[in-house]
Amino acid sequence: MKKIFENVQNNKPLIHHITNYVTVNDCANIQIACGGSPIMADCIDEMEDMSNICSGLVLNIGTLNHTQIDSMLLAGKNYSQRNKPIILDPVGCGATKLRTETTFKLIEELNLSVIRGNLSEIKTIYNKTGNTKGVDAADEDQINLETIDNVIKMAHNLATKLNVIIVITGQMDIISDGKDTYVVKNGHPSMANVSGTGCMLTSILGAYVASNPENATKACAVATAVMGIAGEKANSYVEKHNLGNASLRVGIINSVSTMTEEILLKGIKIEKF
Numbered sequence: 001m002k003k004i005f006e007n008v009q010n011n012k013p014l015i016h017h018i019t020n021y022v023t024v025n026d027c028a029n030i031q032i033a034c035g036g037s038p039i040m041a042d043c044i045d046e047m048e049d050m051s052n053i054c055s056g057l058v059l060n061i062g063t064l065n066h067t068q069i070d071s072m073l074l075a076g077k078n079y080s081q082r083n084k085p086i087i088l089d090p091v092g093c094g095a096t097k098l099r100t101e102t103t104f105k106l107i108e109e110l111n112l113s114v115i116r117g118n119l120s121e122i123k124t125i126y127n128k129t130g131n132t133k134g135v136d137a138a139d140e141d142q143i144n145l146e147t148i149d150n151v152i153k154m155a156h157n158l159a160t161k162l163n164v165i166i167v168i169t170g171q172m173d174i175i176s177d178g179k180d181t182y183v184v185k186n187g188h189p190s191m192a193n194v195s196g197t198g199c200m201l202t203s204i205l206g207a208y209v210a211s212n213p214e215n216a217t218k219a220c221a222v223a224t225a226v227m228g229i230a231g232e233k234a235n236s237y238v239e240k241h242n243l244g245n246a247s248l249r250v251g252i253i254n255s256v257s258t259m260t261e262e263i264l265l266k267g268i269k270i271e272k273f
Helices: 002-009 023-032 042-054 064-079 097-109 118-129 148-162 191-195 197-211 213-240 245-257 260-265
Strands: 013-019 037-040 056-060 086-089 114-118 166-167 173-176 179-185 270-272
Touching: 002 042, 002 197, 002 213, 002 260, 013 023, 013 042, 013 197, 023 037, 023 245, 037 270, 042 213, 056 064, 056 197, 056 260, 064 086, 064 097, 086 097, 097 118, 114 118, 114 173, 114 197, 118 148, 118 166, 148 166, 148 173, 148 179, 166 213, 173 213, 179 213, 191 213, 191 245, 197 213, 197 245, 213 245, 213 260, 213 270
Parallel strands: 013 037, 013 056, 056 086, 086 114, 114 166
Antiparallel strands: 166 173, 173 179, 179 270
């Protein structure tokens, strides 16, 4: 885990984002905070050049439009040809026909490395149909002690079927490549009060996978723990000083940027299944 963290700091990977305009600035800042370097570009004329200079690609469908879809497909094919990692965040998959169909098109046509979503989004991909609460998980889709075994099984099966790493985030986080499965128990419920914490984690995943290509699944688990620990630290500060959601958002970015090997190793809560 120490080496995985060090690789990001040493490599400072340049990560190309085609992401949503609600959280784009937070994604850029969290990428810098975790040790990477972000570049946001969705004009189709830049896609080939970006795939030449960047170490990985993050696709986020949170504010989807047809121009963006074309850029995602072209960029994804360029990164696939170059064997560079592609991380997909299927925001709101299951909420609308466009989001759902686009998610499946990206899965079918690109060589994805990681799919990160909440339980409702991943269930939609697994079952080929589903329902999300806007961009949030449906109320009945929760990861807890009663559901965790079934969620682990689903993540394992979907990862095997699609040959990708599946990252399901919630009260507990599940990471599986079909062979190795990790449960991360870091984080705090208050993180759900900040728009885009999932998007920010997807950006961190981009940096960690690009910097650890030989150990991508464990890198996803460590990246998820980094975000969770940052949420815990930020929440403690906010509660101590009686602050609100905006301070929590800033605190998460601050906590990622000040993360050290010592803080990570002391706070990480990962179980391998």
